[in-house]
Amino acid sequence: MDEILATSSLGNGCNLHIATLSRKTIANAGCDHLGYGGYFVFETSETPGSKGITVLGKASSLEAAFRLIDLWSIRQPVAA
Template sequence: MDDLYLSAEVGGRTVCVSPLSKTAYNQCGGKGLGGDYGYFVYEYDSQNSAAGIEVLAKARSTEAALRIFDLLTRKPILN
């Protein structure tokens, strides 16, 4: 698995993509996500990082993780 860490501010929250450690996976209630392997798309409150993370999605490949991150962080096109 490639070392990948992406983050961006979106509406007062920080959206991230990265692998998760077993500890972080277990702390965020990762049951039902098929284990701690893969890339996780998650967010946390930028003003209160102690509140923990919320997993939004899981991607099995680098390409899928990058695509999900792009979709969540893309600036809207104004006409």
């Protein structure tokens, strides 16, 4: 990972991130088809047996990445 813009804890050892990723990390995640530049949305897990990262998508621009960060910061907790 080159530059993490934001991280959000999802609980249970899972985190959601927006960051730039190295070519090797992108290739290891099987996401070469997304290209190597830009900001990726991905999940990490600290649970036993988890393997690296799961790339969920790619922000269409730096502005879109910052908008996702804004949305995360204003989200309301969900009542159980």
